[in-house]
Amino acid sequence: MVIKVFLASSSGSTAIKKKQQDVVGFLEALKVDYTQLDIACNEENRMWMRQNVPEDRKPTNGIPLPPQIFNEASYCGDYDTFFDAKEDNSVYAFLGLPPPPGSKEAEKADKADIVENGTHAEETNTEVPVEERNGNTHREEEKLQQAADEEEEAQDGEEEAEITEGETADKEETAGDETPMEEEEAVEEADEVTEDIQAHAEEEEGQEEEDLQSEEEEELLQLEEEEEAEVEEDEEEDLEETQEEEAE
Numbered sequence: 577m578v579i580k581v582f583l584a585s586s587s588g589s590t591a592i593k594k595k596q597q598d599v600v601g602f603l604e605a606l607k608v609d610y611t612q613l614d615i616a617c618n619e620e621n622r623m624w625m626r627q628n629v630p631e632d633r634k635p636t637n638g639i640p641l642p643p644q645i646f647n648e649a650s651y652c653g654d655y656d657t658f659f660d661a662k663e664d665n666s667v668y669a670f671l672g673l674p675p676p677p678g679s680k681e682a683e684k685a686d687k688a689d690i691v692e693n694g695t696h697a698e699e700t701n702t703e704v705p706v707e708e709r710n711g712n713t714h715r716e717e718e719k720l721q722q723a724a725d726e727e728e729e730a731q732d733g734e735e736e737a738e739i740t741e742g743e744t745a746d747k748e749e750t751a752g753d754e755t756p757m758e759e760e761e762a763v764e765e766a767d768e769v770t771e772d773i774q775a776h777a778e779e780e781e782g783q784e785e786e787d788l789q790s791e792e793e794e795e796l797l798q799l800e801e802e803e804e805a806e807v808e809e810d811e812e813e814d815l816e817e818t819q820e821e822e823a824e
Contacts, residue, residue: 579603579610579671580646582625586616587642595655596643602662608671615642647672 581603583596603610615622629640630651645652652658652671661670665684668675675681 577647577673579608579652579673580613580648581610582613582615582621582642582644582646584616584642585614592642599643599645599655599658602667606667608673645671 581596581599583600584592587593587596600610600612613621613625615625625642625644626640628646628649628651629644633651633654634640640654643655643658645654645658650672653661658667658670661667665680668679668681669685675685
């Protein structure tokens with residue numbers, strides 16, 4: 577298979593010249609065998625290139641510009657598609673060539689084959705899984721890890737239980753502290769009521785004593801008035817008797 581690169585040696589376009597140099601330089605770097613075909617000096621090359629570029633790959637004016645790349649008579653693409661393949665590390669696929677062993681494109685193809693088929697095309701020895709090499713080591717590690725997790729959960733449960741018991745004890749102590757305080761408040765209220773009753777009783781007793789004193793004073797005053805009245809009557813009787821005696 578021969579890679580054909582159609583170029584224009586006497587092109588006046590700087591952009592076309594640069595694109596041609598990029599394609600040729602990259603093929604040489606990859607050490608890909610290719611042939612340059614000049615369309616500027618060879619009308620036959622020009623006509624062949626224009627006829628073999630697919631219609632859907634031609635520009636709107638219908639005239640494809642160099643560089644155009646073929647693998648024998650199979651069309652590969654123009655500069656833009658070549659550049660995309662280079663960026664994607666798929667130039668050999670773009671050219672229709674098998675990638676050399678060890679290249680990035682070969683590694684990429686191997687990975688794609690593994691994903692598609694589940695096996696490596698070049699591998700002859702299958703790798704033994706870790707579980708089969710090490711027996712039940714992995715399972716034992718999982719069991720140990722599970723036991724450690726369960727122990728940790730048990731410890732967390734005990735800590736939570738201790739915290740709950742501590743909170744309950746604190747609440748009971750608080751309730752016990754509140755009960756004496758309530759009893760003391762009740763006693764104080766009872767004492768205040770008793771004092772009020774005693775004060776009221778003393779006040780009533782004082783009022784009664786004052787009333788008695790007033791009554792006694794009134795009685796004494798009445799007695800004194802009666803005695804004075806009797807004295808005055810006696811004096812009047814004595815005076816009358818004295819006057820009668822003197823009249824006789």
